[in-house]
Amino acid sequence: MKHIYTKGKKQDAPTLLLLHGTGGNEHDLLALANMIAPDSSILSVRGNVLENGMPRFFRRLAEGLFDEEDLVFRTKELTEFVNESAKTYGFDRDRVVAIGYSNGANIAASMMYHHENALNGAILFHAMVPRRGVEIPDLTGTSVFIGAGKRDPLIPLNETKELIKDLEKANATMNEYWVDGGHQLVREEVEKAKEWFEATY
Template sequence: MKHIFQKGKNQNKPTLLLLHGTGGTEEDLLPLAKEIDPEANVLSVRGNISENGMPRFFKRLAEGVFDEEDLIYRTKELFEFLDEAAEKYDFDRENIIAVGYSNGANIAASLLFHHQDALSGAILHHPMVPRRGINLPDLTGKNIFIAAGINDPICPSQESEELKSLLENAGADVQLHWENRGHQLTMGEVAAAKKWYQTIKK
């Protein structure tokens, strides 16, 4: 997978896995990583799917309707890439925190839904529920931050609440942060994510 790896100053810190939104690239969220933790490793990945020339992490059938078969396949592909990247760049595979926006947040949530050991935690900006009707792995000890917009036309508030509930029922510790905005990534939610990150056990 096309990606950027930046070695951090403190190898005891998590590796931040950056996952862009639809039409983004592996460059998009680099400033976000510096804001959250300038000392951490950064692994920023570009989605392998192209939708009308716009990079994505998995296919969709329509706005808000995921191609479930492709989602499962691409989630496994990303999971295996993380194994390879940890070996190649010599970082702790068991200490990866995903930072995803929109489509990137959805693939990060899918990693949590499908693989118990994929991530140690996640910052999810405007995610949706990746799949319904499946049993989640035991997510005890995972710290997850969800940023949501009260007026988000793509991801309604009940979607955010449902995702929080599903993750908590699997044992995760989830903080849901609301912004009085739409689907855009705001400085307010980035600041809230940074504050949350500083409180979780590294």
């Protein structure tokens, strides 16, 4: 997959897996990662799917309606890419923390829904429930920060709550922070994510 890898200053810090939103690319979240965890190594990936020329991580049939078959296929593809990258670049596969926004947060959530030990932790900004009716692997030891907007026009409040409940039920340690705004990522939640990251790792 098209990506950027940069080695961090601190060897024992988790590696950040950066996953952009629809229409973004592997450059989008670099500044954000630098704010949250400036010493971490970074693996920033571009989604393999194009929607009207806009990169994404999996196909959708309509706004908020995911192509399940493609979601499952792309989730596996990304998880395997992270496995391979750990060997190529020599980072600790057991210490990978995803930072995803919107579509990128959705595929990060999907990694946790479908694959055991896919992520050691995740910062999910404005994420949805990736899939329903599946048994989520045991997420004991996985820490998740959720940043969400109370008035997000794309994601009903209850959907974010359902996502939190799903992950909690699978034994993930959850932290949530709600902003008054909508789908846009705002500084306030990035600052909270940074505080969470520093307290957790």
